[in-house]
Amino acid sequence: MxxxxxxxxxxxxxxxxxxxxxxxxxxxxxxxxxxxxxxxxxxxxxxxxxxxxxxxxxxxxxxxxxxxxxxxxxxxLANGATLDPVQQGFMEEHGLQCGFCTPGMMLTARALLDRNPDPDDAEIRQAISGQICRCTGYATIVRSVKWAAKNPLGTDSGTGAAEPGDTPATEDVKA
Structure with a gap:
């Protein structure tokens, strides 16, 4: 089909x-x-x-x-070379180790921040509760999301977070 x-x-x-x-x-x-x-x-x-x-x-x-x-x-998530604040937060706060759970964690965090731009620790932990991270113990993930909440424009001279659709993922997907 x-x-x-x-x-x-x-x-x-x-x-x-x-x-x-x-x-x-x-x-x-x-x-x-x-x-x-x-x-x-x-x-x-x-x-x-x-x-x-x-x-x-x-x-x-x-x-x-x-x-x-x-x-x-x-x-x-990224807007060209500009990382989404969630991606930047994971980098700044060492929110990943092996990286296997990271894409799902980042997308869950992005959805949370889109709904609630200033979540507390409990709200972040609730949002990511359906995901398993075997490496970090979640503390650095929570700190990463909090960093993104405090830096909604990231650190790239105010260019801002990516909007859905700003950057198609591959040439193949553009078509």
Whole structure:
């Protein structure tokens, strides 16, 4: 079947089998490998993407179910060379170690900050509670999100955070 959706701001239309999961569509069909695939049980949260601005575990969504929706992956956070404040915060506060959970954590944090620009520690921990990080102990992740909240324009001379659609993830996805 043929499906169309907005992916990181660009319209994509591809043929896909009806049983293909969104995580596999993103990785295998579109070639966007920032979205990780972890547990096969929807417990780990490494596959989180934003669908219409809300975090979803892409291993629980069929690609066909995402047709007509706006999907944002970690590749869609930066605005060209300007990092999203969440990405900058993870760098500044050492919010990652192995990096496997990081894309999903960043997208969840972006959705939280879009809803609540000044969350407290408990709200951040609640937002990321559906994701497992085996390396950091979460303290640095919480600090990273708080950094992003305090620096909504990042550190790049006020150019601001990326807006969805500012930078399509790959040449392939622009089409």
């Amino acid at each position: 043929q499906i169309s959706m907005r992916m990181n701001g660009g319209e994509v239309t591809r043929d896909v089998e009806p049983r293909v999961l969104l995580v596999h569509y993103i990785r295998d069909v579109l070639g966007l490998t920032g979205t990780h695939w972890g547990c096969d049980t929807s417990n780990c949260g490494t596959c989180v993407v934003l669908m219409d601005g809300e975090p979803v575990k892409s291993c629980t969504v069929l690609a066909a179910m995402a047709a007509g929706h706006d999907i944002r992956t970690v590749e869609g």
